[in-house]
Amino acid sequence: MSHQGNDSVLAWNLSFEFFKGRRFKENLGNMVLQILINGVLTSGIYALLAIGFSLIFGVARIVNLAHTALYMLAAYYIFLFGHLLGLNILLSVALAIFLTTFIGMVIYKFCIDPILEHETSIVIVTVSVAIAIQEILLCFFTGDFLSPLPFVSGYVEFLGVRISAQHVLTLVVIFFLLLGMLFLLFRSKLGVSIRVTAQDREIANLMGINVGRICLITMGMSVLLAAIGGVMIAPISILEPHLWGEPLVIVIAVVVLGGLGSIKGSVIGAFILGFTETLVVFILPGGSFLKGAIALLIVVFILWFRPEGLFGVVFEEERL
Amino acid sequence: MIRTGRRVYKAFQGEILPVPWRLISFLFAVFLFLFPLITIQPYVLRILIFTCIYAIFAVSWDLLAGYAGQTSLGHSLFFGISAYTAALLNLNFGIKPWLTIPCGAIAGTVGGLILCIPALRLRGIYFTLTTIAFPLILIGVVHTFPKVTGGELGLYTLTPLSSSRLSSYYVCLVVALASILAMWKLSDGKSKIVRTGLILQAIREDEIAARTLAINTIAFKIVVFSVSGFFAGIAGGLYAHTMRVVGTSTLELGNSLQPILWTLFGGICSIHGPILGTVFLYPLTEFLRIIPKFRLLIFALVMVFIVLFMPEGLGVWIRNKLEKECPRCKLVNASWRRHCRACGAPIHLER
């Protein structure tokens, strides 16, 4: 077999190796399991990021492009407190989340609130804020790649597939967060207010809901989710000040796919795109760099048939 | 000959001289033509050349966003497609810049038509967010065929625009002025020659109402995207032959954000706005090179500042201070005048 460096050919050959072997069922089962587990990992992380983004858009029509920048900020805080200053894990987590949420709210109060009506302006302001955060971090931490300590080290072997313990912890946290969000949104009075505001602002106002306050609370929740995401993912990721760009594109893809304003849509969109990525990595290792592009292609494709996304909430005046 | 000269002079006297902002713009254009008398240092000329290129780019974005209401965050698609096309034609077939750039511009138009597809299906923020996808998909394509596109190294050793920096400067300047003039005429609501501007404003304000007036909004949208893509393509082609290296940086998100920032700084939905923004901000990012650590930070903070406190942009703010529309005949006058120069009505009603 002459390898001309053609990665796809090799990928197919490798896949055939799996199928030709004597332990055919074991190899296939192994690969399916790997795809499943890694897929869930990737999707979970995307879901966590997407929910916050989708929430604030649904409720207040704010496209917060600084969402991933805040997630990056929280990650850097963990590095600062946990790694550089050596503080206790729980303390650094709490500090990181608190500080990031606080900064997020400050940004909301001074940069977003005054121009709530102008969607395009908000896009520009949030992007500029994201760049500002990037530059400030660049000044303090330089552009080098950093890696904070994991909260739990080691790995877990699950049916022959190795996952780092930190990944497992992240998944558990995401799971409980999702449960918590569902509970909040569907069983509490606050949740009802939020959902009503998301569906129709004018009616919400008429019903006596303080829309401004709801927006504030939702923004807080959104930033909190971003902060928790940053804190959990920091230890399994390499930090550098430009890292907010790529997740932003993926989050936007997930949210647009699932439908802006729909939590359910964000989660499902996250799983679709997460599994697409994992499939590409395993079935086409030579093409694993394309996972971003393929994900975006899927998004464009689905939007052609269903412009508001899979579960999107569309306001009357936005309908074509 | 004399008659046209007379007509031009009359137009100048009537339309440009008495209107302060237009006069300043005109004088600035003249200044740019005479600039080499001050210095012909290649570095300074390079800054001005890039300012011209990016000014075309910014105005083409404003055409789409300000006039047609389609805010796109993927404008680098046109720029990149055109730059790569020009570069490929130049490297593989040895075609000279004066032909590759129009070909690149046509490729940009194709890009415009590609972007048109989601535009017809999606509205508002969905469209904006989807536009981010296209340049990134193209980056994936570039990396998939690295032997053709040069992968991350890009395409290099392109022929320069012209033999000397000075002549390149004049070429860019002339092309920039011509492009901007063309875009202005196409988008100006008050133009009596081309009605596109007025129709575009109608579509932007209320598309459904425009449809009831039997305006084919779809056709106009296609036209706007094509024109915007064409001129952004011209900017891309000029860039290719000035930089002489074309890489994936032409397609990145940062490249899409630049014209947006400049346009918002200068004033959206105006032609002079993006030009002002580019002329102020691009040399500023170069000038700030002396404090490299805080360069981008200052830039970002200035942007936030402008959007919060001068959302209509610096250009429009200055223009509103300098000019005032006559309430009776809608002619533009200098704001320090008390009576309109055409109908004599008092301009400032508050006094």
Added chain:
Amino acid sequence: MFIQKKKSNNGIVCGLVVFLTLGFVYGIAAGQTYKVGVTGPMTSYNGVMNWEAAVIGAEEINKAGGILNRKVELIKIDTNEVVSVTDAVSALERAITTQNIQAVTGSFRSEAVLAMQDIAMDNKIIHLATPAAAPEITQRVAENYKRYKYFFRPSPNSLHWVDVYLQCAELLRDKVQKELGIKDAKIAIIADKLLWCDPIVKLLYSRAPSVGVTVVGDWRVSPVATDLTAELTAVKASGAHMIFAPMAAGGGLALALQANELKIPAVNIGLGTVSRLGVWKETQGRINYSAGMAAIATCAATPKSLPFWNKYIERTGDSPATPAATYDVLYLLKAAIEKANSFDPDSIVAAMEKIDILGAQGRLQFNPADHQVKMGEGWCLAPVVQFQDGKLITVWPKKYGEFKLPPWMVEYWKTKGKS
């Protein structure tokens, strides 16, 4: 988009106007110094190393009297090349036209170097870019000698890394057979999906059998990928004993960290990211047993190597990696100028082609055809280093040290039996 706020913004406008009329600062008086520009992304360790190593070289040369009685003056040029190639080109042109540099060195991003090369050649500036490793850069010299002759590359190119990888494969093949009883050593490749990696992957496939090892697969990841769990799981399933990882960006660090975390039973050899001492402290030792390539002066290749190593650590607290080749560049310039006895660019070029000196990287001599420095044992060296319990041991060339297999790897293969 129009807000009817009636705040007085006059002050702001005035401020902006004042700010913008401050004007450009042009040039410093030329003076009687020899100006060398050092380019690089000064916000990351790549650029910092370019600069610090050059400073050490310049200080030594100036203390010894300078070059032909002129002191060397270094000009720092922050190219921001990681983010923007346009910035890099502008920065270089500014330095050339307003600060009158006569030579330039530095930069690791090949795309940026290709763009900067044209500017340098236009102005007949001696250009010694390092550590940018794309072979295309020196290919231009070979194809168009007349125009690009002012360019020299004083450090190895990426094709040389294939040779080094294969020699490491040989060493590891023997080690794996001796310690684990495995006769058919396997290699997995995890590489960036970038053009410069393609020839490396291709050559590894075609030449591995000649060294008695097989490549079982290659995984090409996005250059911005930071989570390689999926790829590592697949690599483990493929049964590889060594992982060659030519990755330039954060991927290299991610690989080392995650391979350790998941205790993948293979030796991983990356590139420059893992070859600095500072990484041990920054990751608190979580990259134990990871190897990296293309370090500088980690062994006594020449009498200059270890003194430079120590001086660099003393000055910055970190060990020198590939960007520190700028130290050698200053000595190359000195030697060439003194040989030509002139500062004229064409004479310097002619002299540089005949040069044969000892630098911190090894013996430096250029190919007259493409101006690439000769590479390998006995010439410019790109040693391979491995972290072994806090110490950075040079494991190739083998006369300086030995690879150590991670304990979990030994345990895994011994209990697994013949694979």
